[in-house]
Amino acid sequence: MMVRWSAWVVPIQVTTVAGSATRRVRAAARRRPSSCGLRFHGGWPQDRIASLGGGGLEIPVQRSPASHPGGPMSPSSSSDSQTAIPATYFAPAGRAPVAAVRAAATRIAEDAVVDQLLQNYGGLLALLNEERQILAVNQQLLGLLGVDDADQVLGLRPGEAIDCVHASDHVGGCGTSRFCATCGAAIAIVVCQEAGTPTDRECVLDCRIGGKPTTLDLHVHTSRIDLAGQAYVLLFLQDVTSDKRRAAVERAFFHDINNLLACLLGTVELQAARSASLQDGSVALVRSMVLRIAKELEVQRALSSDRPSGYPVELVDCEIGPTVDQVRQQLVDHPAAQDKSIDVRPISRRLTVRTDRHLLTRILTNMVINALEATPRGGEVTIEASAEDTQRLFTVWNAGHIPDRVAMRIFQRYFSTKDGAGRGVGTYSMKLFAEEYLGGRVAFSTHESEGTRFSLLLPRELGASDAGQRIARP
Secondary structure (H helix, E strand, C coil): CCCCCCCCCCCCCHHHCCCHHHHHHHHHHCCCCCCCCCCECCCCCHHHHCCCECCECCCCCCCCCCCCCCCCCCCCCCCCCCCCCCCECCCCCCCCCHHHHHHHHHHHHCCHHHHHHHHHCCCEEEEECCCCCEEEECHHHHHHHCCCCHHHCCCCCHHHHCCECCCCCCCCCCCCCCHHHHCHHHHHHHHHHHHCCCEEEEEEEEEEECCEEEEEEEEEEEEEEEECCEEEEEEEEEECHHHHHHHHHHHHHHHHHHHHHHHHHHHHHHHHHHCCCCCCHHHHHHHHHHHHHHHHHHHHHHHHCCCCCCCCCCEEEEEHHHHHHHHHHHHCCCHHHCCCEEEECCCCCCCEEEEEHHHHHHHHHHHHHHHHHCCCCCCEEEEEEEEECCEEEEEEEECCCCCHHHHCCCCCCCCCCCCCCCCCCHHHHHHHHHHHCCCCEEEEEEECCCEEEEEEEEECECCHHHHHHHHHCC
């Protein structure tokens, strides 16, 4: 349901804003900017718009202070009088007169376009006037703010409504302090106003939600909209806090595990040197396992990326027969293989392929596990490998059939027929690594009477330059 302002019932002035918002404005009125930093009023010159960025500002020219029409909505004043505002460090401090805010909010509440936008947009949305004051918000944003009555945020600026810790650092309020000069949201709003173009920024906001200090990671998009000849700014906010936190945890995890593996490998190498050779079976086994874990970590790092391109392909000459046998031996005791058989058809001892051994093993392992999971107890999974001119063909067969609704999306990332989060990566990764890294192709055929056959086709020799090109592909 669209939020409609009851401007004709409640006087639109800061004194009507309950609780912390009123205290913030009163606190701001007692503060003054420090003597350092840039001070200016008015809009940005067009040649400065490109210099705005999340990391701060580099403005060599200090602009002269000037008065702004319509001071901040003072708690002690219910009139539309103008108030002199000290010079600011970023955006203009002046606010629209109370009557103008009331009239604009009423007009916007009756606009069919805005009504539909506020009702149908699923994210956080606010509409701002030229002075960056809130005239309309959707229900989702009110939910984030913990506000039931939309009148409580009418006329406030975004940082004041969301209780940004820096909103009262300057008497001009949100957008006017030194911190605001590096705020992604404030920059996006100003750039959109001055350049008239849609703008995207990232914003890390220290604020208070429900009275508790918190940090929000927001993706900010601003876009200009003209209504009845008047320009406004649509402020779209996407809360990406969970995504950013997850990405940070992943980076820390990969970093720490890499360090641990480096230490472990160093210890194993030292032990191997003391043994004078790697003939010691236990040392060789531990070394092999550490190297495999390190390779799998690189695989997981590539999979966790939106644009996986950093896996270091290592080309070696692989004997196909022993490689397939290794996959079988690893999976005979897998839970999915219980009461089922894995049959490897005869493979020529002379059959080799130059590729990344770890990726080849990983792709075949996923193929076999998928086949085992689709096979009933007492059933069989068959693995074959053969030469196809200058290529090598691997196939994994089982008697099951894949329904059309599943087959159409089988290589789609995160698609899975199983319940639970974190699934749907196996078939996706098979295709990704085979085609983006190994220069091959993964395909499948399925029929109720003939079963399902997954195939992996690789070049007999993948050159280092080819592998390098695939690593670098976005």
